[in-house]
Amino acid sequence: MSTHHCEPLEALTAAQAGALDETAQLLGAWLFWHSRVHVLDALEHLHRRATAEGSVRRIHRPPRPGIS
Numbered sequence: 001m002s003t004h005h006c007e008p009l010e011a012l013t014a015a016q017a018g019a020l021d022e023t024a025q026l027l028g029a030w031l032f033w034h035s036r037v038h039v040l041d042a043l044e045h046l047h048r049r050a051t052a053e054g055s056v057r058r059i060h061r062p063p064r065p066g067i068s
Helices: 016-050
Strands: none
Touching: none
8 A cells, every 4th residue: 555645755644654554454354355255256156157067068179280
């Protein structure tokens, strides 16, 4: 996480640092939740579809020229 200021700063104030820390913690918790809930749900859905009975299809590939 980065901050952008109109003028260069020596350091953040204690209040600014605390607010930045709190925001970073909330963002980190949200990213963890999102990856655990939405990404895993999507992967599980794809896995169920791919392994469902009748969903496995053989791909027919024509022979390549010059290869028996």
